[in-house]
Amino acid sequence: MKKFIMGLVFGVILTTLGIAMGAENPIKIVFDGRELHPDTPPQIINDRTFLPLRFVAETLGINVEWDAATRTVIMTSPENMPPYSLVAYQKLNDEYGFVILGEVKNDSKKTYSDGKVKAEVLDVSGNVIDKLTATLPPGITPGETAYFKMRSFSNQGNLVKTVNFSFSGEQEIDVTPTNVSFSEIRFSRDSDIYDDSIYVTGEVEKSNEDLYRKYQNPIIQIGLFDKDGKMVNYGERELPDLKKGSYSEFKITLDKGPAYATYKLKCFSD
Numbered sequence: 001m002k003k004f005i006m007g008l009v010f011g012v013i014l015t016t017l018g019i020a021m022g023a024e025n026p027i028k029i030v031f032d033g034r035e036l037h038p039d040t041p042p043q044i045i046n047d048r049t050f051l052p053l054r055f056v057a058e059t060l061g062i063n064v065e066w067d068a069a070t071r072t073v074i075m076t077s078p079e080n081m082p083p084y085s086l087v088a089y090q091k092l093n094d095e096y097g098f099v100i101l102g103e104v105k106n107d108s109k110k111t112y113s114d115g116k117v118k119a120e121v122l123d124v125s126g127n128v129i130d131k132l133t134a135t136l137p138p139g140i141t142p143g144e145t146a147y148f149k150m151r152s153f154s155n156q157g158n159l160v161k162t163v164n165f166s167f168s169g170e171q172e173i174d175v176t177p178t179n180v181s182f183s184e185i186r187f188s189r190d191s192d193i194y195d196d197s198i199y200v201t202g203e204v205e206k207s208n209e210d211l212y213r214k215y216q217n218p219i220i221q222i223g224l225f226d227k228d229g230k231m232v233n234y235g236e237r238e239l240p241d242l243k244k245g246s247y248s249e250f251k252i253t254l255d256k257g258p259a260y261a262t263y264k265l266k267c268f269s270d
Contacts, residue, residue, distance in 0.1 A: 083108040083169035090230050091160055098157030100150040101231045106140045112169035113138040113270040117148050124161040130154050137219040138270035141177045147223045149234045178267045179210035198254040206246040215269035218242040224260035233257035
């Protein structure tokens with residue numbers, strides 16, 4: 001069966017095998033008993049049925065990319081894909097250098113206690129002007145997203161053209177997503193402090209369904225977003241009290257940053 005499927009993907013050709021339908025009848029694609037509807041319909045040409053490659057491959061969980069420079073279709077099976085993918089990132093200059101804020105998604109079917117993001121920062125000529133690394137929180141379950149922050153003390157922030165990211169995950173674990181609620185969220189500033197930091201305080205509590213789960217290394221993340229949905233500030237804090245019980249208070253200190261309109265809180269643990 002596996003050889004048949006891969007032959008279907010790489011050949012993108014199915015012999016009609018008795019599907020001698022008239023041109024007036026649409027060709028159906030049925031996968032695991034479910035009818036699929038690609039944007040480009042299948043066609044019969046010279047008694048052979050042609051299917052759209054990207055649609056079939058992605059239905060089977062295979063990643064498909066097109067390299068225009070070499071005119072190559074590149075396909076990667078799920079087991080060879082990186083565990084995380086980039087959702088979005090934002091580069092911000094500050095008085096110390098520049099900061100990269102980003103969001104990743106766990107595209108794999110595994111959960112890791114040790115995840116990392118590496119970045120090569122390039123200028124307009126493609127030269128690497130900085131290399132940065134960030135650690136992801138433990139327990140990002142499949143389909144979930146998490147935030148990260150990278151700081152550079154380089155004075156070349158204005159030269160940044162693009163950033164190339166790579167991801168890794170180690171120490172596979174078996175956990176469900178954390179199930180908590182947040183309350184009493186407050187934002188404040190201390191005018192007596194030079195850098196005018198933002199303080200976020202609040203409470204976090206396990207749900208009844210998660211009450212007896214043992215949180216090993218609980219971490220809370222907060223992302224601040226502008227009116228256009230771009231992340232403009234980020235902070236995180238370990239929650240030792242949540243490891244011991246069902247309730248914790250937290251205080252997160254964020255650097256001074258651009259104006260924000262909304263925020264999101266996330267909690268992770270292995």
